Amino acid sequence: MEVIIGPNKSDAVQSAARIIAKELRACPRLVLGLATGSTPLLLYRELVAMKLDWSRVKTFNLDEYVGLAPDHPASYHRFMWENLFRQVNINKECVHIPDGRAGDIPAYCALYEESIRAAGGIDLQVLGIGTEGHIGFNEPTSSLASRTRIKTLTQQTRADNAPSFGGQDRVPHHVITMGVGTIMEARQILLLAFGKNKARAVAEAVEGPITAMCPASVLQMHPTAKVVLDEAAASRLKRADYYRWVYDNKPDWQKL
Numbered sequence: 001m002e003v004i005i006g007p008n009k010s011d012a013v014q015s016a017a018r019i020i021a022k023e024l025r026a027c028p029r030l031v032l033g034l035a036t037g038s039t040p041l042l043l044y045r046e047l048v049a050m051k052l053d054w055s056r057v058k059t060f061n062l063d064e065y066v067g068l069a070p071d072h073p074a075s076y077h078r079f080m081w082e083n084l085f086r087q088v089n090i091n092k093e094c095v096h097i098p099d100g101r102a103g104d105i106p107a108y109c110a111l112y113e114e115s116i117r118a119a120g121g122i123d124l125q126v127l128g129i130g131t132e133g134h135i136g137f138n139e140p141t142s143s144l145a146s147r148t149r150i151k152t153l154t155q156q157t158r159a160d161n162a163p164s165f166g167g168q169d170r171v172p173h174h175v176i177t178m179g180v181g182t183i184m185e186a187r188q189i190l191l192l193a194f195g196k197n198k199a200r201a202v203a204e205a206v207e208g209p210i211t212a213m214c215p216a217s218v219l220q221m222h223p224t225a226k227v228v229l230d231e232a233a234a235s236r237l238k239r240a241d242y243y244r245w246v247y248d249n250k251p252d253w254q255k256l
């Protein structure tokens with residue numbers, strides 16, 4: 001796992017944006033896995049400002065709330081169109097976000113997996129991390145081999161996401177999420193985390209044991225996972241100095 005610690009959030013976001021832009025320029029037909037929530041907001045703003053060519057890019061989002069229509073103000077459909085897709089030249093047919101109103105959820109999830117396969121798999125998956133270590137909406141104790149499916153949110157996640165809904169009691173209990181196994185098949189993974197309230201989950205994910213109690217810890221098994229943090233999110237890492245040293249002393253050909 002490569003850990004990149006920026007002096008602040010804006011610096012860390014720029015590192016992440018450079019990684020994505022480099023991949024996108026090298027491969028105009030990139031298949032991108034995308035995340036929602038407060039973490040990638042600034043990243044999407046940065047990517048928009050870079051004026052990249054999205055015309056041949058395919059995207060797959062991690063998750064969506066069950067029962068929400070795409071135009072619901074808190075839906076991830078709405079989030080993605082407002083914060084990224086509407087502002088770049090992406091082809092609407094190339095955007096995939098789980099449908100929260102799917103009737104037959106298991107069949108729909110199998111189809112979502114099939115469309116990822118048909119696209120050739122995900123080249124680069126962007127992730128956030130939950131305060132209890134989830135990736136996508138794979139809450140603690142999710143199978144590390146899980147595929148796209150319905151999940152029940154923890155009360156902690158419902159509390160964390162309450163502001164988007166105007167109260168925790170309005171946050172849906174169920175979601176459709178790519179599985180941990182689905183995420184692990186992405187060729188590259190880029191996890192972003194900012195702020196002190198993510199420090200514990202980050203430390204468990206990067207330096208703790210690999211355990212379903214912290215699903216993000218499975219990324220230790222991924223050959224090319226990168227974790228981009230600000231100082232606050234990195235504040236509980238035991239080896240932070242080492243990660244900084246590695247980053248500052250990269251050979252030229254590895255620099256961004």
Ligand code: PGA
Nearest residue numbers: 037038039040128129130
């Ligand atoms: P956040 O959520 O970006 O809103 O903090 C991250 C996540 O749940 O993965």
